[in-house]
Amino acid sequence: MASVKKTKQPGENISLKTKKTEDPLVMNWINAQTNLMDSLRYLIEHEIVRNGVRNLQTFIPVERNVLGTASPVPGGIAPDIAPATERLAPSVEAMQALRDVREGTAEIAAGRQEVRVEPESPAARIEDAEPPAAKRNVDDDIDDDDIEAWM
Amino acid sequence: MNYHFFVGNDNGNSEHDLIIDGKLIQQPNVNCAVDELPWSEEQAPESFIKNLQDQLVVTVDSPAARPGMYYVGKFALESGEVLDNLQIGIDMKCDMDLPIVNTLAQIAAIAVQKAYDEEKKVPEQIDVDVDMATALPVTQHTDETSAKFERRFMTGTHRVTVHLGIHRVAVKIAFPFAKVVPEATPVIFALQKDAEGNWREGDIFEEFVETYELDKKFNGNYFKEKRILHVDIGDGSTEYPVTEGNKFLRQFVHGSHHGTGYAIEEALDEFNRLIHLPDSPRQFFSDVIKNPKHKYHARAIKTLKRPLESQVRQIVQNVKRQLTKTRNEIDLICVYGGGSILMRSLLYPRLEELCVEREMQLLYIPPTYAVQMNAMGLDAFVRGKIYEALKNKAVQPA
Numbered sequence: 001m002a003s004v005k006k007t008k009q010p011g012e013n014i015s016l017k018t019k020k021t022e023d024p025l026v027m028n029w030i031n032a033q034t035n036l037m038d039s040l041r042y043l044i045e046h047e048i049v050r051n052g053v054r055n056l057q058t059f060i061p062v063e064r065n066v067l068g069t070a071s072p073v074p075g076g077i078a079p080d081i082a083p084a085t086e087r088l089a090p091s092v093e094a095m096q097a098l099r100d101v102r103e104g105t106a107e108i109a110a111g112r113q114e115v116r117v118e119p120e121s122p123a124a125r126i127e128d129a130e131p132p133a134a135k136r137n138v139d140d141d142i143d144d145d146d147i148e149a150w151m
Numbered sequence: 152m153n154y155h156f157f158v159g160n161d162n163g164n165s166e167h168d169l170i171i172d173g174k175l176i177q178q179p180n181v182n183c184a185v186d187e188l189p190w191s192e193e194q195a196p197e198s199f200i201k202n203l204q205d206q207l208v209v210t211v212d213s214p215a216a217r218p219g220m221y222y223v224g225k226f227a228l229e230s231g232e233v234l235d236n237l238q239i240g241i242d243m244k245c246d247m248d249l250p251i252v253n254t255l256a257q258i259a260a261i262a263v264q265k266a267y268d269e270e271k272k273v274p275e276q277i278d279v280d281v282d283m284a285t286a287l288p289v290t291q292h293t294d295e296t297s298a299k300f301e302r303r304f305m306t307g308t309h310r311v312t313v314h315l316g317i318h319r320v321a322v323k324i325a326f327p328f329a330k331v332v333p334e335a336t337p338v339i340f341a342l343q344k345d346a347e348g349n350w351r352e353g354d355i356f357e358e359f360v361e362t363y364e365l366d367k368k369f370n371g372n373y374f375k376e377k378r379i380l381h382v383d384i385g386d387g388s389t390e391y392p393v394t395e396g397n398k399f400l401r402q403f404v405h406g407s408h409h410g411t412g413y414a415i416e417e418a419l420d421e422f423n424r425l426i427h428l429p430d431s432p433r434q435f436f437s438d439v440i441k442n443p444k445h446k447y448h449a450r451a452i453k454t455l456k457r458p459l460e461s462q463v464r465q466i467v468q469n470v471k472r473q474l475t476k477t478r479n480e481i482d483l484i485c486v487y488g489g490g491s492i493l494m495r496s497l498l499y500p501r502l503e504e505l506c507v508e509r510e511m512q513l514l515y516i517p518p519t520y521a522v523q524m525n526a527m528g529l530d531a532f533v534r535g536k537i538y539e540a541l542k543n544k545a546v547q548p549a
Contacts, residue, residue: 147540149398
């Protein structure tokens with residue numbers, strides 16, 4: 001079923017599946033949103049205001065280390081997008097939170113307190129980061145294929 | 152007063168299970184048309200509210216059903232009036248008035264209770280918008296029948312008067328969108344997650360976890376990618392859909408006209424003879440069967456044994472047929488539905504044998520959950536992303 005990518009129309013769904021190896025901070029950010037999709041929309045709006053409509057894939061490295069998970073060097077943003085995203089660069093607090101996560105010593109300072117990240121292997125940490133109970137039927141696992149099946 | 156409700160609506164042949172605004176209602180799926188109110192004297196309308204489902208009398212004025220006054224559910228069953236019910240194996244649900252009338256009545260009743268809860272006084276009038284997911288038996292579900300059933304709810308406004316003694320509450324119900332799916336298929340969502348949207352866990356899986364010596368931290372996440380053959384045993388039909396993850400596989404959709412209703416009908420004459428009644432409805436027999444303390448319970452079970460065995464045999468045949476079709480590529484067989492409770496002692500061993508032989512697991516849902524699985528699945532479905540996407544598509548055609 002390898003086909004040409006379909007152009008999205010207004011009102012259609014986009015789906016976002018998190019990676020098994022997603023950075024804990026990314027999961028933490030996702031879980032801290034009360035309206036995830038609107039928050040993502042906000043990020044898209046900012047990108048458009050700064051840089052217009054472009055395919056970000058041609059500007060960002062495949063191997064990224066923005067949050068510095070793999071190396072201890074903070075602020076490892078690819079040079080060609082760094083100017084555009086100064087305000088997205090890690091703050092002092094975020095970097096501290098990052099260290100806390102990695103050392104498994106403290107609650108996350110930057111995110112909401114309700115998501116506890118247990119000090120285990122990185123993979124296990126992500127598996128355990130469930131959406132908060134307040135959101136009813138958060139079915140982030142549902143993709144376009146699933147929706148298609150019920151048409 | 153304006154409300155918006157999500158409704159997961161399982162219109163069974165025997166029982167009507169709905170989850171309205173998060174509340175589970177279980178009533179016999181019967182009603183009767185009547186000419187007048189059963190009450191004439193003034194009684195405090197408040198006194199009706201708490202157990203409204205058990206004394207539900209409504210007047211329905213809807214484009215989708217014959218207008219008139221109805222006793223609904225338990226109150227109808229106990230009224231001694233001539234009952235309307237779904238004739239198993241004969242009636243097409245999408246053409247019947249009963250599922251429409253009973254659905255409207257239950258939604259209106261919940262609206263009245265909610266309004267009273269919030270305002271602490273009996274309301275005059277309530278407007279309700281309803282998002283609903285309901286189902287048709289696999290044998291009756293086609294693009295045409297489902298569209299027709301959806302249209303009957305979605306066309307026009309339904310006016311329901313709820314009678315609290317001689318006091319009347321007017322409830323207007325509209326369905327901006329309703330989705331009709333094949334029965335049993337939404338159960339995959341209820342297996343995975345609970346009403347709060349967390350992975351389901353707890354005693355529903357207890358036996359399963361013990362049988363297969365699974366991790367104590369077991370939860371619904373286990374079913375996320377599984378291929379499941381469902382065996383949803385109802386009163387008038389048994390459904391055998393195959394699901395994979397969050398999808399149902401159209402090519403394997405299959406249902407048969409087997410269920411406890413047939414066994415009960417076969418046993419009913421004998422039962423009536425034993426208890427010296429010329430005639431008693433199927434739902435009365437069902438009630439006696441469900442209640443081990445009823446004085447006729449033992450007699451009812453005795454007359455039922457042989458007819459039940461024959462139903463079990465045929466259900467196992469149908470399961471085998473589905474397994475052949477799928478080339479045994481099934482991770483687990485999941486059994487539930489009202490009929491699964493009565494058949495358990497006969498059916499479990501036969502399916503277990505089949506599962507060992509063909510390297511699958513058997514998840515036999517415990518009796519406390521067996522009946523509500525469909526309503527729970529429909530409730531999860533109507534609140535979920537798939538329903539939302541279907542609704543968006545229907546409301547704004549491309």
